[in-house]
Amino acid sequence: MGNAVKQLLEFGPFRVDLDQRLLLRQEQPVPLSPKAFDLLLALASRSGQVVLKDDLMKLLWPDTFVEESNLGQHVFQLRKALGDRTQDHSYIVTIPGRGYRFVQQVRIIAPEDGTEDIVIQSRSRTHLVIDEDEKVSAARSDRPAVFPAFPSPEQLSLPGRVSAGERPRWRSAVVALLGAALGALVVWTFLRTVPTPRVVRTVQVTQFGRAEPFSRVLPDGSRVYFTERLGGIWSLAQISEQGGEPSLIPSSITNIALFDIDRRGSRLIAASQGPVDTSFEPLWVLPTIGGSKRRLGEIQASDAAWAPDGRSFVYCRGGELFVAGEEGQQPRKLFTYKGYILYPRWVPDGRRISFTTRDLATGTVALWEIGSDGGNPHQLSFGWKNPVPHWNGGECCADWSPDGRYFVFRSIRDHVSSYWLMRDKTSWLDKGDSSPVQIYTSPDWISDPRFSADGKKLFFVDYKERRELVRYDTSRKLFVPYLGGIPARHLSFSRDGQWVAYKNESDGTLWRSRADGTQALQLTSPPFEAFHPSWSPDGKKIVYALSRDLYVIPFDGGNPERLTSCSQPSWSPDGRSILCTRWVVPDAGGWLPAIYRVDVNSREVTMVPGSETFEGPQWSPDGRYAAASDRKDEKLMLFDFARQKWSALADGLPYGWGIRWSADSNYVYYQHIYDGEEQPIFRVRVSDRKVEQITTSRQILRADVLSYSMTGLTPDNSPLASLVHRNSDIYALELDLH
Numbered sequence: 007m008g009n010a011v012k013q014l015l016e017f018g019p020f021r022v023d024l025d026q027r028l029l030l031r032q033e034q035p036v037p038l039s040p041k042a043f044d045l046l047l048a049l050a051s052r053s054g055q056v057v058l059k060d061d062l063m064k065l066l067w068p069d070t071f072v073e074e075s076n077l078g079q080h081v082f083q084l085r086k087a088l089g090d091r092t093q094d095h096s097y098i099v100t101i102p103g104r105g106y107r108f109v110q111q112v113r114i115i116a117p118e119d120g121t122e123d124i125v126i127q128s129r130s131r132t133h134l135v136i137d138e139d140e141k142v143s144a145a146r147s148d149r150p151a152v153f154p155a156f157p158s159p160e161q162l163s164l165p166g167r168v169s170a171g172e173r174p175r176w177r178s179a180v181v182a183l184l185g186a187a188l189g190a191l192v193v194w195t196f197l198r199t200v201p202t203p204r205v206v207r208t209v210q211v212t213q214f215g216r217a218e219p220f221s222r223v224l225p226d227g228s229r230v231y232f233t234e235r236l237g238g239i240w241s242l243a244q245i246s247e248q249g250g251e252p253s254l255i256p257s258s259i260t261n262i263a264l265f266d267i268d269r270r271g272s273r274l275i276a277a278s279q280g281p282v283d284t285s286f287e288p289l290w291v292l293p294t295i296g297g298s299k300r301r302l303g304e305i306q307a308s309d310a311a312w313a314p315d316g317r318s319f320v321y322c323r324g325g326e327l328f329v330a331g332e333e334g335q336q337p338r339k340l341f342t343y344k345g346y347i348l349y350p351r352w353v354p355d356g357r358r359i360s361f362t363t364r365d366l367a368t369g370t371v372a373l374w375e376i377g378s379d380g381g382n383p384h385q386l387s388f389g390w391k392n393p394v395p396h397w398n399g400g401e402c403c404a405d406w407s408p409d410g411r412y413f414v415f416r417s418i419r420d421h422v423s424s425y426w427l428m429r430d431k432t433s434w435l436d437k438g439d440s441s442p443v444q445i446y447t448s449p450d451w452i453s454d455p456r457f458s459a460d461g462k463k464l465f466f467v468d469y470k471e472r473r474e475l476v477r478y479d480t481s482r483k484l485f486v487p488y489l490g491g492i493p494a495r496h497l498s499f500s501r502d503g504q505w506v507a508y509k510n511e512s513d514g515t516l517w518r519s520r521a522d523g524t525q526a527l528q529l530t531s532p533p534f535e536a537f538h539p540s541w542s543p544d545g546k547k548i549v550y551a552l553s554r555d556l557y558v559i560p561f562d563g564g565n566p567e568r569l570t571s572c573s574q575p576s577w578s579p580d581g582r583s584i585l586c587t588r589w590v591v592p593d594a595g596g597w598l599p600a601i602y603r604v605d606v607n608s609r610e611v612t613m614v615p616g617s618e619t620f621e622g623p624q625w626s627p628d629g630r631y632a633a634a635s636d637r638k639d640e641k642l643m644l645f646d647f648a649r650q651k652w653s654a655l656a657d658g659l660p661y662g663w664g665i666r667w668s669a670d671s672n673y674v675y676y677q678h679i680y681d682g683e684e685q686p687i688f689r690v691r692v693s694d695r696k697v698e699q700i701t702t703s704r705q706i707l708r709a710d711v712l713s714y715s716m717t718g719l720t721p722d723n724s725p726l727a728s729l730v731h732r733n734s735d736i737y738a739l740e741l742d743l744h
Contacts, residue, residue, distance in 0.1 A: 015050060015111040018097070019078075020088070022046070029087065041066055042084045049098060049108035058105040067389075067441045076389045081106060096189055203412070203427050205445050206740040211249050211465070215732030216712060217449055219469035222264045222735055226271025226294060227459035231255075232467070232736060233279075234263055237683035237703055237713050240279045245736070247458065258299055266311040266319075267294070269408075271459065272346045275302070275310050275319060279680070286323055289334070303334025309348055313378075322347040327361060327444055329378065340380040349454060350705040352378075354410040360386075362402035366589060367571070367622065368395035368553050371402040373415055388426075388442055395553050396514070396535050403425075403454030407461040412743060414455050414464060415442075421513070421532045423452045425464065425739075446739055455739075462741055469734040475717075476706070478687075478725045484705045484716075488726060489523040495728045496538050496663065497718030500545040501579075501627075505561065507539035507548050508718075511728070518561055521721070529559055530566070538574050538663070543581040543606045551575060556586060556604070570604055570611055574662070576625045576632070582606055585614070585623040585632055601634055601645075615646060616652050622662030628671040631692065635676075642676055642690065656690045656697050664716035666724050668723050672688055675700070675725060677716040687716050687725050698723060 015022040021030045027043055029036040038046070048065055049057055063077055081098060094716040099107045165638075179344035210229065217223075217239055221233035225247060234254065240261040245252040261279035268275075272294055281434035289302040289310055302310075302319075307328075310321035317332050326653050327347050329740045330337040341347075345529075346364040348371070353360060360375050363385075373499070376383040385399075390606035391398040404415040413428040446452075451469040459466065476486035494508040499521065507518045510528075514535030519526035530536050549558050550572035557566040572586035575674040584604045589613075604610075614623075619638035623645075626632065632645040633655065640659035643652050660676035660734070667674055673689045684702035692696075703714060712731045718726035 013090075014115040015113050016113045017053075018199065019048065021048070021115070036087050038087055039080075039083065042087065043079050045080050045084055049106060050110075050112050052451055053108045053110065053112040056101050056105050056107050068354075071095075078387065081135040091565060109564065114568060116366045140538075174657070175361060202443055203429060203445065203741065203743045206742050208446075209249070209738045209740065210251055211247070211738055212245060213735060214252065215710070215734055217467045217734045217736050219453055219734040221453070221467070222266070223453065223455060223456050223465040223467060224264055224267040225463075225465055226267055227456045229294075230465055230736060231264060231267065231274060231294070235264060235712060235734075238678070238680050238685045239683045242274075247463075247738070257292065259292070263287075265289075268312040268316045269314055270316065273312070273316070275312060277307070277310075289321065301334075303330065304336075305330060305334045305337060308346075311350045311351055311352055313352050314354050320350045320352060320359050320361075324351055327359075327376070338380075339397050340378075341376055341383050343374075351404055351406065354406050354408060360404040360406075360413075362404070366554070369397035369399070370395055371398060371400040373401045373404055394533050396421075396533055397553070399533075405454065405456050407743075408459060409461055411497075412457075412461070414445075414457070416452065416454060421449070423450065425452070425455050425466075445741075458738075461743070464741065465737040466737055466739075468732055468737050470689050471511070472731040472733050474729040474731065475716075476707065476729055477720065478701050478727065478729050480724060483701075483708055485701075485727060489519075492523075493728075495715075495717045497726055498539045498541055498548075499718075499721055500541045501543050502545060503721035505541070505545060507541060507550075507561075509536055509539070516548070516559070518548065529563055540575050540577045540584070542577055543579055548577045549577055549584055551586075554589070556584070569606075572602055572611070574622050576623050577627040578625050579627060585622065585625055587621045588613075590618075599637065601632070615650055617645070621662075622665050624665045624667055624674075626667045626671040627669060630671065633665050633667065633674045633676075635660045635665060637662070642674065644674075644692065655692070655695060656688065661715060665727075666719035666720075668719070669721055673722075673723075675716070675719055679713075679715055685714060687727075 008335045015024065019031055023030060029038050029043065044156045045062065046064055048062055057078045059074060063074070075295065085098055097108065097110055099109050101107055145654060195349050198245065216232040216236060218235040219426055222292055224231045228247060229244050230247055231242065231244050234241045234252065240263065242255040242257045242262050243252045244255055259276055259278055263277050263279045265275045265277065267273070272293060274290055274292040276290050286306040286308055289305050289307055290299045291302060292299050305321060307321035310319055312319050318329055320327065320329050323346055325343040325345055326339055327341040327350065328337045328339050330449050335413045343363050345366045347361055348364060349362040351360045355380060358377055360373065361375055362371050364371050371385040374383060375386060399418050401415055401417045404413060406413055411429065415426055417424050417426055421535045424447040425445050427445050451471060453467040455464045455466045473493040474491045475488045475494045476485040479486050493511040495511055497506055497508045499506050504521055506521050507516065507519060510517055513532045515532060516530040516536035517526055517528050518538060536550055539548050540551040544562055548556050548561055549556055554571055554573055556569040556572045556575055558569060559566040572588050574587040582605065584606060586602055586604060587599050588602050589599050598619050599621040601614040601620050601623045603612050603614055607650050617634065620634040620636050620643060623632050623634045630647060632692065634643050634645065637659065641654045642656040642660045644655045645652050655674060658678050659680060661679040665674065672693070673691055675687065675689045677685060677687045679685050684704060686702045687700045689698050689700055690696065703711070706714060706729065712730045712732045714727045714729045716725055717728045720726060
């Protein structure tokens with residue numbers, strides 16, 4: 007390692023290297039987060055002065071509102087690093103109600119010749135100790151942040167072994183000149199204004215309402231690739247970045263799901279659409295100019311992304327993150343998480359990978375980063391409170407501008423979606439902070455954002471969800487509005503057929519009403535989402551799922567009571583037990599569902615034998631059987647309680663949230679939601695396994711319906727469905743990034 011002359015600040019036993027942003031004690035780095043380092047410079051540069059809390063917060067978090075407690079936490083961290091004692095603060099003193107004062111004398115160590123030169127050993131970046139509990143990643147912490155103006159050389163004493171009287175006058179003049187120049191430069195850096203990135207305008211790129219809202223929008227510089235949905239069919243499509251008419255691209259990948267496009271815009275990485283966003287499917291490469299698909303080795307994954315040089319790619323399987331060669335060769339595991347990993351994305355410098363994690367218990371998401379070699383995995387923190395637990399709540403889905411200067415991500419809090427942009431400083435003269443800036447917000451569902459090839463736009467899908475509840479009229483053989491067409495799902499009727507419970511999709515609340523819609527009562531409040539209500543046999547209580555927990559609430563309202571960790575409940579006809587779905591983790595590669603039985607009185611939970619990979623249980627009204635969906639083998643299954651055995655009722659993967667029994671327990675109704683454009687609804691007779699098709703989307707006399715899903719069965723055995731209207735289009739945010 008070579009030697010280099012540095013300018014330093016010195017106080018007590020500490021030295022501060024401004025160039026490398028290091029706090030040193032006896033030539034050894036002291037771990038400091040980037041924000042704590044900025045706080046140290048702000049206080050040390052005003053040694054002896056009271057620095058107001060408001061001024062410090064504006065300096066550390068410009069253009070971003072944070073609570074005062076964030077500042078207190080960073081002061082605590084800095085004091086801990088300096089060894090400041092609580093009972094006798096020798097470095098930072100709190101001025102109650104005002105701010106803080108740095109009480110140590112600070113000296114500027116200027117470069118001199120001869121034996122008085124201060125030389126420190128150059129250090130490789132890989133050996134620096136940086137605490138990354140802050141919101142800034144390792145990538146963004148290796149450049150100096152702005153620091154406030156330092157006092158002039160006359161205000162700070164310069165160290166040295168030779169007295170001022172013995173020092174030649176020209177050397178004193180040079181030192182004074184250097185100090186004055188440094189002070190002027192820092193004052194200019196601190197006072198100059200760096201414009202905040204902003205959205206110039208929002209442009210609607212498509213006008214047809216069929217862009218798959220949960221897929222990717224991948225621009226290549228002139229065109230945008232995306233997935234178009236119609237019923238149970240997902241097709242590859244493209245459109246000019248300027249808008250116009252979209253066109254389909256022939257592909258031999260059934261129900262395609264797009265993951266990424268390489269930097270040259272020549273190759274797409276994709277898979278078949280799975281029943282859930284974490285299904286493991288074979289990965290394929292598709293040339294954007296046309297041609298045959300090519301399998302990426304034997305790899306199966308739930309998501310993937312190209313490396314910047316296109317010679318490798320990252321992919322995820324459940325809670326595991328891997329890197330493999332360009333053709334899928336030599337896969338190597340980077341990281342394991344106790345949950346799910348989604349949305350991997352390579353940082354343009356190729357050194358790091360950002361990804362999203364999903365907590366299995368709450369469904370919330372968080373942003374992480376890891377080195378491309380598997381080193382330094384850490385969650386990114388923005389100083390925000392943890393989100394209220396609900397599905398997709400939190401921060402996720404990051405993307406980087408092509409030049410690596412900006413980092414964008416999506417946040418969902420209290421059912422409001424927003425995009426946030428973080429600026430990566432390009433030099434130590436840059437006053438810009440890396441605090442996230444909100445650039446877009448919407449009450450709609452917005453997909454993960456993607457930068458354009460030139461970094462001047464962000465593409466995404468905006469989905470203004472509009473649902474309508476309909477009933478299949480068996481005599482007229484068509485769907486008609488039910489309960490006034492309210493946006494309801496997961497309908498469950500009381501045993502006497504007089505009452506119905508359902509989830510309101512507009513805000514996730516649980517409601518109950520008479521079967522004709524009268525006497526409606528809201529039972530839960532947002533932002534918590536209630537799923538899969540099921541009535542007790544006596545009609546006095548309703549069990550429902552909240553995230554991954556079961557709750558019971560009186561039918562006339564009141565305080566809910568937690569039962570256990572489980573979801574998708576179905577109450578037994580005798581009222582003693584509840585069937586439900588739990589997700590178990592068989593290995594680090596991911597989780598699988600299984601059916602469990604909950605004793606209502608003792609709360610004892612036992613797994614139903616042989617139910618691994620099954621979900622969506624429904625108890626028959628006569629109590630003899632249970633039906634469930636086998637996700638692995640794609641079958642509708644029947645459990646005989648007397649024999650304690652499962653058997654296949656029908657082939658094909660049934661939609662687990664739509665399985666229902668007829669009132670006489672002779673039939674099971676279900677839907678193949680991923681079976682082509684028509685998404686047929688079937689029923690199977692238990693006695694002889696005879697399958698009968700009941701209806702398809704052709705019975706929906708509406709041209710603006712994107713898809714539909716079975717969501718209940720009336721007491722007279724009429725299927726209920728939730729219509730999804732076409733209302734999902736591609737948009738572009740035109741950016742002014744300065």
